[in-house]
Amino acid sequence: MVKSEGNRLAVALGDVSLQNPIIPASGTFGYGVEMSQLYDINILGALSFKGTTLNARYGNALPRIAECSNYGMINAVGLQNPGIHEVINTQLPLLYSIFHQPIIANVSGFSIDEYQQVCSLLDKEERISILEVNISCPNVHQGGMAFGTTAEAAAEVTRAVKQVTDKPVYMKLSPNVTDIVAIARACVEAGADGLCLINTVLGMRIDIRRRKPVIANKYGGYSGRGIFPLALRMVNQVAKSVSVPIIGCGGVETAEQVVEMMMAGATAVEIGAANLVQPTICKQIIEDLPSLLDELKINRIEDIIGIV
Amino acid sequence: MLQRDWIIVSNERLTEQVWQMSLAGDTTDFKAGQFVEVEVPDFFLRRPISVCNAKEGLLTLIYKVVGGGTKRMTEMKKGEKVSLLAPLGNGYNLCKSGDRPLLTGGGVGVPPLYMLARCLREQGKQVKVVLGFNTGCEVFYENAFKSLGCEVELVTMDGSYGLKGVVTDYLNDDYSYYYACGPKPMLTAVIKKLGVEGEVSMEERMGCGFGVCMGCSIETTNGAKRVCKDGPVFESRLIVERS
Ligand SMILES: Cc1cc2nc3c(=O)[nH]c(=O)nc-3n(C[C@H](O)[C@H](O)[C@H](O)COP(=O)(O)OP(=O)(O)OC[C@H]3O[C@@H](n4cnc5c(N)ncnc54)[C@H](O)[C@@H]3O)c2cc1C
Numbered sequence: 318m319v320k321s322e323g324n325r326l327a328v329a330l331g332d333v334s335l336q337n338p339i340i341p342a343s344g345t346f347g348y349g350v351e352m353s354q355l356y357d358i359n360i361l362g363a364l365s366f367k368g369t370t371l372n373a374r375y376g377n378a379l380p381r382i383a384e385c386s387n388y389g390m391i392n393a394v395g396l397q398n399p400g401i402h403e404v405i406n407t408q409l410p411l412l413y414s415i416f417h418q419p420i421i422a423n424v425s426g427f428s429i430d431e432y433q434q435v436c437s438l439l440d441k442e443e444r445i446s447i448l449e450v451n452i453s454c455p456n457v458h459q460g461g462m463a464f465g466t467t468a469e470a471a472a473e474v475t476r477a478v479k480q481v482t483d484k485p486v487y488m489k490l491s492p493n494v495t496d497i498v499a500i501a502r503a504c505v506e507a508g509a510d511g512l513c514l515i516n517t518v519l520g521m522r523i524d525i526r527r528r529k530p531v532i533a534n535k536y537g538g539y540s541g542r543g544i545f546p547l548a549l550r551m552v553n554q555v556a557k558s559v560s561v562p563i564i565g566c567g568g569v570e571t572a573e574q575v576v577e578m579m580m581a582g583a584t585a586v587e588i589g590a591a592n593l594v595q596p597t598i599c600k601q602i603i604e605d606l607p608s609l610l611d612e613l614k615i616n617r618i619e620d621i622i623g624i625v
Numbered sequence: 626m627l628q629r630d631w632i633i634v635s636n637e638r639l640t641e642q643v644w645q646m647s648l649a650g651d652t653t654d655f656k657a658g659q660f661v662e663v664e665v666p667d668f669f670l671r672r673p674i675s676v677c678n679a680k681e682g683l684l685t686l687i688y689k690v691v692g693g694g695t696k697r698m699t700e701m702k703k704g705e706k707v708s709l710l711a712p713l714g715n716g717y718n719l720c721k722s723g724d725r726p727l728l729t730g731g732g733v734g735v736p737p738l739y740m741l742a743r744c745l746r747e748q749g750k751q752v753k754v755v756l757g758f759n760t761g762c763e764v765f766y767e768n769a770f771k772s773l774g775c776e777v778e779l780v781t782m783d784g785s786y787g788l789k790g791v792v793t794d795y796l797n798d799d800y801s802y803y804y805a806c807g808p809k810p811m812l813t814a815v816i817k818k819l820g821v822e823g824e825v826s827m828e829e830r831m832g833c834g835f836g837v838c839m840g841c842s843i844e845t846t847n848g849a850k851r852v853c854k855d856g857p858v859f860e861s862r863l864i865v866e867r868s
Pocket residue numbers: 383384660670671672673674675676687688689690691692693694695696733736737827828829830831857
């Protein structure tokens with residue numbers, strides 16, 4: 318897509334131009350097919366599809382979903398996905414046929430080798446613009462998150478992935494750490510082209526009548542509107558200490574919050590759990606942004622990135 | 626699937642814990658066995674509720690108060706707007722019914738069988754319905770099924786109304802194909818008793834209800850399936866018994 322001259326919503330994640338900063342977050346939009354029946358998904362800035370591992374994964378036992386009153390939800394899906402080969406052979410051709418904006422491939426792994434294998438296969442996919450490497454999935458035992466909780470491991474995954482691809486690599490960070498800035502810096506020093514934060518916050522609900530955790534996996538990832546202030550603070554801290562583009566994510570569901578995220582330092586913004594309950598939310602935000610910019614006397618949305 | 630506002634036409638108690646809500650909106654394309662996701666004020670997730678009937682712009686839902694969300698639903702008033710994602714899921718396969726279909730359900734598994742019974746009766750099928758409840762004061766919709774011209778059998782656990790026991794005590798093989806909806810143990814028992822020549826409607830906790838989050842994915846004999854999108858109705862042969 319050519320960035321149109323007059324488009325006030327246009328942003329750039331490095332060399333990747335987006336017609337607007339709105340991106341559905343991995344795991345909350347499938348591969349776009351269901352949502353495309355609801356609205357024209359080509360109005361989106363980009364799309365991040367479900368986390369992909371080398372082999373097919375069924376995921377965790379049920380129930381996988383718990384509610385957190387009006388603030389959001391906990392999920393412990395456990396990276397259910399058909400595996401990279403099936404994704405490349407079946408899901409991606411379908412996605413390419415319905416979606417013509419930049420595609421972000423979300424990658425997960427249980428070993429450095431797995432991250433490398435998945436990324437090198439995705440590297441051959443011309444239509445994929447960015448690899449978003451998830452080192453933060455809190456729902457799978459020893460998976461993913463272990464790599465996101467120390468600066469050394471995060472850097473090691475970053476270096477390994479950079480070796481096998483020429484595509485921009487964005488590391489997706491976990492909030493479940495003591496010092497997210499140290500991990501962000503380590504990723505950037507190891508060659509990350511950008512960062513995406515945050516993934517879900519490790520949480521829990523208990524069914525007080527059954528005296529058991531609501532979800533079978535016991536703990537899961539909390540997301541939705543309740544985590545917005547936490548995500549915003551982390552985006553701001555990281556933005557102040559690195560110079561690569563940041564995709565801000567966590568609890569966003571209004572145009573106002575998109576502006577907040579961008580003022581905090583995000584170049585683009587992912588919308589997650591809100592898609593599940595308001596499936597047209599991304600469309601709504603994109604439609605609401607121009608008049609909000611008018612009201613705030615903002616000419617081009619990229620002018621506000623990191624101003625706070 | 627569409628996200629649209631519906632207008633509440635009525636919202637009334639049927640039994641101590643079970644309520645019926647009727648909503649006005651566009652009911653074209655609704656099939657028996659499908660469900661809707663109801664937006665409930667003050668709750669993040671929508672609530673999945675089966676379509677009990679959908680005809681000529683009127684949608685009927687029957688829900689049991691089991692927690693905060695369904696309790697809040699009872700406070701919704703006539704004339705108010707409600708956002709629904711609808712219709713969702715696959716629905717029952719009517720083509721397979723044969724001439725003498727058997728419909729069996731328990732508790733709030735009964736509602737989706739109503740629209741199924743209506744559609745089958747409209748096709749001139751001879752419909753047998755066996756409904757199970759815990760006790761007599763929980764029974765609802767007996768007359769609704771009778772008015773459709775179904776042969777109706779009521780079973781209560783305590784025997785306070787109709788036959789005593791559970792539905793599977795009273796299912797015989799005088800039917801062409803079966804459809805079941807109810808709690809998981811009941812479905813397992815039905816499949817065990819009647820075999821796999823039928824279909825069952827499943828329930829799982831849902832994130833989205835339309836296939837994008839993988840929150841509701843179950844293992845079947847034909848791989849992982851999403852209850853919300855690939856179901857909620859599954860051929861019995863796909864259902865694996867799990868502890
Ligand atoms: C496809 C489908 C069709 C359904 N049809 C009906 C129906 O016609 N009538 C009816 O009374 N009930 C039906 N249910 C069950 C109904 O969705 C739950 O009883 C309801 O969501 C409970 O909400 P709550 O806030 O009152 O309970 P809470 O326990 O407070 O709910 C907490 C969370 O758990 C979820 N949850 C709790 N119980 C269930 C359950 N049994 N199934 C799925 N999610 C659950 C809720 O949606 C919510 O996200 C159906 C469920 C599914 C999946």
